[in-house]
Amino acid sequence: MNTVDALMFQAAEPGEGQRWSTWPATIPTERGPEPRPDWLVTSAAAIDTELGVVKTGKEANLDLIERAIPDAAPDVPGNAVLLAAKRYRGSEHSDFHRSSVYTEGRGIRRTRDVRAVAKGTSFGRAVARVQWASAEFDALSRLTELGASVPYPVQVHETEVLMEFIGDGRVAAPRLAQQRADAAELRALFHQVMDFMRLLARSGLAHGDLSPYNLLVHHGRIVAIDLPQIVDLVSNPRGFDLLHRDCVNVCEWFTRQRLECDAEELFGELVGEVGF
Numbered sequence: 705m706n707t708v709d710a711l712m713f714q715a716a717e718p719g720e721g722q723r724w725s726t727w728p729a730t731i732p733t734e735r736g737p738e739p740r741p742d743w744l745v746t747s748a749a750a751i752d753t754e755l756g757v758v759k760t761g762k763e764a765n766l767d768l769i770e771r772a773i774p775d776a777a778p779d780v781p782g783n784a785v786l787l788a789a790k791r792y793r794g795s796e797h798s799d800f801h802r803s804s805v806y807t808e809g810r811g812i813r814r815t816r817d818v819r820a821v822a823k824g825t826s827f828g829r830a831v832a833r834v835q836w837a838s839a840e841f842d843a844l845s846r847l848t849e850l851g852a853s854v855p856y857p858v859q860v861h862e863t864e865v866l867m868e869f870i871g872d873g874r875v876a877a878p879r880l881a882q883q884r885a886d887a888a889e890l891r892a893l894f895h896q897v898m899d900f901m902r903l904l905a906r907s908g909l910a911h912g913d914l915s916p917y918n919l920l921v922h923h924g925r926i927v928a929i930d931l932p933q934i935v936d937l938v939s940n941p942r943g944f945d946l947l948h949r950d951c952v953n954v955c956e957w958f959t960r961q962r963l964e965c966d967a968e969e970l971f972g973e974l975v976g977e978v979g980f
Contacts, residue, residue, distance in 0.1 A: 716774035718751050725750035725771055726861055736857045737845050741868075742781040744858065745771045755786075758876050763836070764792045768874060769866075786874065788855065790840065792833040792863040833863045840932035841865050847934075852903050853896070853927050870920050870927050877927065881916035881957070889924070890963050896926040897954055898970070905977040910935045910943060914950035916957045937978055947974060 718724055727735075728748045736744075755768040772784035841860035844867060848856055855868040870877045885893060897919060904910055911918075911934060918930040937943035948971050955965035 716749075716751065721754040723752050724748075725752055726866075727771075727859060730859045730861055734841075734861060735859050737849050741856055743785050745773065745782055745785050747773050747782075749773050755874060758788060764790050766790050768869060786869045786871075787858060787866050788869040790837075790865045790867065792837050836932045837863045837865050839934070843931040843934040846907075847904075847928075847931070850903060850907060852900060853925060854931065855927065855929065870922050870929075877920040877922035879917050880919040880921055880926070883921055885961075887963070890958070890961055892924065893921065893926055894958050894963055894965070900926065900928055901950065901954070901970075901974055902977050904934075905937075905947070905974040906979045908937050908979050910937055910947035911950055912946045915953040944975065947971065 725745065725748065727746050727750070740746075750771050750773045753770045753772070755770055757765055758768050759766040767789045769787050769789050770784060771787055772778060776783040778784040837860055841857050844854055844857035844865075847854045855870055858866040858868070860866070880893065880897075883890075883893070901911070901914070911928065911931065913930065913933050914928075918928065920927040920929060935943045935946050937947060940946075948967075951967045951971040951974065955967035955970060958965040
């Protein structure tokens with residue numbers, strides 16, 4: 705800890721709904737890829753403040769937090785930032801479920817963990833939650849390195865993934881499903897979605913659950929979210945079925961918006977792009 709951080713610790717203490725930044729407690733493999741954005745707050749003197757729930761779900765909640773250095777100028781990069789905290793539900797909840805179709809081809813190292821997950825025991829569900837948080841962080845990290853339009857993954861710790869908050873102020877960016885765009889805007893969004901799907905296919909991947917509900921639109925830019933189920937098209941025997949479903953989901957929505965899209969044609973194009 706440097707002198708500045710030490711002085712900050714003396715001057716401030718976390719209050720209700722706050723905690724010290726968890727960044728110093730993470731190890732390098734639990735942090736986002738380099739080069740890291742200049743807005744990232746890495747000071748040990750920073751405090752995380754809970755600002756409320758962005759979205760609730762059966763498997764995880766998305767909360768908004770501010771990570772900031774007390775009394776530091778908030779408009780200076782590295783002093784304060786809003787982050788999205790995706791928190792997979794704790795062991796007191798029993799509704800965590802993800803279809804095994806996504807996890808075929810993935811490995812779990814410890815035999816005990818494999819048995820527990822398969823049996824759905826409370827321990828197995830706890831293991832699964834940590835695995836899904838790690839899977840989402842790993843997917844975001846890999847796609848960030850590939851240049852895909854996804855939130856930057858800040859860090860992961862147990863069942864919590866901290867990532868870039870996509871929105872303006874404290875208001876999250878709308879989903880593609882909420883858009884009422886004119887023909888030119890719609891065409892531009894369509895091409896961005898196609899570019900995202902091509903980028904994944906060239907890397908041997910598919911989103912696996914792509915729809916207008918997990919694509920955000922921020923100032924005309926498509927940002928893909930909800931990625932823990934990302935599928936390896938080579939190792940997962942259902943990979944191409946899931947890729948086909950992604951194509952159908954996307955094309956059905958754009959077709960309803962009166963922009964022509966042929967799911968079978970798109971699927972064939974993406975299969976041709978798949979890198980093995």
